[in-house]
Amino acid sequence: MPQTAEILIPLALDTAYSYAVPAGLSLAEGDVVQVPLGPRETVGVVWGLAESASGSNLRPVTGRIDVPPLSEPLRRLVDWLARYTLAPKGSALAMALRLPDEAAARESLRVGVRATGSPPARATAARTKVMAVAADGGLRGKTALAKEAGVSLSVVDGLIDDGALETVALEPEPVALPPDPDHPRVPLSEAQEEAARALLPPEGDPGATLLEGVTGSGKTEVYFEGVAACVRAGRQALILMPEIALTAQFLDRFAARFGVRPAAWHSGIGGKRRERIRAGVASGEIAVVVGARSALFLPFPRLGLIVVDEEHESAYKQEDGVHYHARDMAVVRGKLEGCPVVLASATPSIETRVNAQKGRYRHVVLPERFGGRRLPDIRAVDMRLDKPERGRFLAPPMVDAVKHNLAAGEQSLLFLNRRGYAPLTLCRACGHRYQCRNCSTWLVEHRFRRALVCHQCGYAERKPEACVECGAFDHLTPCGPGVERIAEEVAELFPEQRIVVLSSDFPGGAERLRAELQTVAEGGCDIVIGTQLVAKGHNFPHLTLVGVLDADIGLTTGDPRAAERTFQLLQQVTGRAGRGERPGRALVQTYQPDHPVIAALLSGDAERFYDEEIAAREAAGLPPFGRLAALIVSANEREAAEAHGQALARVAEPPPGVMVLGPAEAPLALIRGRWRFRLLAKTERGIDLQAYLRDWLARGPKVRGNVKVAIDVDPQSFL
DNA sequence: AGCACGCCGACT
């Protein structure tokens, strides 16, 4: 009896295609095969097999490819992910199928594109946009570049042919040795021992556990014990981290516990090395992988534990291509593999907190700091009472605190979550405000780069000499502070001190930034001025004072998660203060000391924050968690106004169960030439959100021409 | 992802 194979192809296709299985070829579900597709040959995965009547006119499968098949759980994960995120199944498959195809092995799997310096022979509007984005000389993926410039891929391809852009491969590193679970280690505290025991789930009852512990409580050591137990049992472990936290520092910590560094997996790993890790994972040789979110799709045959470190981090959200939340998919994969999942954080996300409260996740708490370290003493500087001098941004108590700390020979950190020199530039002569031409945001002055930059889309222009509106000279006024401006003020206040400014746009790139972080960690700097970069992933063992310069930033962004995000960020950054057994101090400049977020931070009562926030969301009729679906209305400039109107009409009548955070409360913005709205959809009543919204869109008023409306799911907790 | 097809403005 002839067979038909349903083959899923890793392209943006939502259904598997049917092929005939030639006589003599024996296939199983999960096998990786080669199939004809249009004029060419492609890889695909057997998603289903069926007996078929003879005489079909299907094209035949070309053959089986000799790589490990996709396991049943991994295939189910792909199905789940595609369904949950509204992505085509093929796109979801693509993430699990980074194949060792010959081309990739010979060259490199990941190809970056960058500007060559020679201008395109013919400069069109679309081409100019692309070249403007590529002008910084940075490496980007083809699609990423096209998207960022707001043009289609063929423009980028055209520029490569033209010689204005070039493709570059990325280099490999060595692979991992087996970790030793019984490597000699520092003994754990009693609380840690107890937590480590609690992490091991009862036999036959995996599920997820929230491991919550304040900064410095030793969460890592605790889940390392879970990893050790997993390795001893001959199974594999995966530790997921936000990309930024995947540092040499962490890998060394792992090495201190297990004798060797783990296999590291992140977007920078390409070519042969990527394939060697994949193969090592598939064969079971690699026991532990530490990786960024894409490691979730590695073909582990014997997965025994998944750890999601810093589970609240928004970096777990994939924002391009298939939108997924790696933390949630980790829980799904754990369920499908029958293995436990540990979610670790000092400041868990609301949804994980709620899941723990409702008993969906177990909850293990590490109540205190390890080794007798105490939490920092946090105080507010009420900016209504203690005003900085005119044109200054450090309040007198803050200046005093830094002064005292310096006198004691200690290191201080001033935290301001704003890059650049000033967040707004205006002309004093005519009042013109510099705004991004693609987005509805102000341009931020970057004095070092002598440019005005859009923090939304990356658009940049040279800072003009005269006002572009009225032509007046010397009337451009910076409004408000960014870290560069704080650095200026601090340098005037403390001219003798060693000052460093740390932000993601650090001049000189990632390499120099890493060196600078090292210097700070070794104490070779007196005052650090930094953006949120300093709150995440890096330890500063010499820090004893943290000054938060504007704690209120981010409280009024209209984002439903504003309070949560701000609390997490401030908790993390103030938690950096403290050195050895000496408790640190934190001073927080705020205009709203009574705001629930600030009050909870000051009292050190995280419990209270979570309770209040969950209650506040309930009172507002919002679910404590849910998926945010952004309704993206893409339109070119000409049609933007019409699209705007149509989209407004549409969101005015949402289907029942879908709550629209309308223009007043939620981001309604022109971003990269696309109007963007957000819908907050309740998910707890068991409605099929995807089908629901799809149906709603299908029935809504038709939009014409170039205007396109799509749902773009921002995945949150899946339960 | 590739590739063909068709539309549209530029040009020997």
Next chain:
DNA sequence: GTCGGCGTGCTC
């Protein structure tokens, strides 16, 4: 006229 650039739709 046609040619190159660019968006769109199709591939079992």
